[in-house]
Amino acid sequence: MAREFSRTRRVGQQLQRELAMIIQREIRDERLGMVTVNEVEVSRDMGYAKVFVTFLDDNPEAVKRQMEALLELTPQIRMLTASRVKMRVMPELRFTYDKSLVEGIRMASLVSQARSQDEAKADQFGRDDDEEQQ
Incomplete structure (x- = not known):
């Protein structure tokens, strides 16, 4: 019997929930503003996670600043996510504006x-x- 959801999809959904909570509650950076995690696509080998985000302010200059801040905070976000999600290897996070x-x-x-x-x-x-x- 085929599975309804693949493992990568389940891991992506779990990462999406955790990343949204971490960015909203634990990351204290005024440069980010309001960030929404829309989707997380995990590679088949679980080595990479492509995180699709949107911002409340959709002005191109503001989006560029917020993406730069998010990229700068990626190691901290990955560390916090790894402490919450029980995985052998935490995927490398790659943030993309959606x-x-x-x-x-x-x-x-x-x-x-x-x-x-x-x-x-x-x-x-x-x-x-x-x-x-x-």
Whole structure:
């Protein structure tokens, strides 16, 4: 019987929970601001973990500063995570900015803007005329 989740996925989910707690509660660095850990992808050999993060401030300059701070704090975060997660070898953490949330919000606003423009045009050119003809 096939397993529903692979070991790497389970380890990734556990690392995601622990990293989110550590960054939120134990790392005291004002440069970081509000950080969200979206996902963690662990390599098959458990040697590397790609950590996808987003920030409350999505300004490109602020994101660059926050990523630099996060990269500087990576050894400390890895040490704290290793003390909480029972693994023989703690994966090397590689933080990556996740643009998908920002892009999703942008796309949703574009869709809602297009719908409102379509409704305005329909009202302007007579939606009632179409209903009378049918």
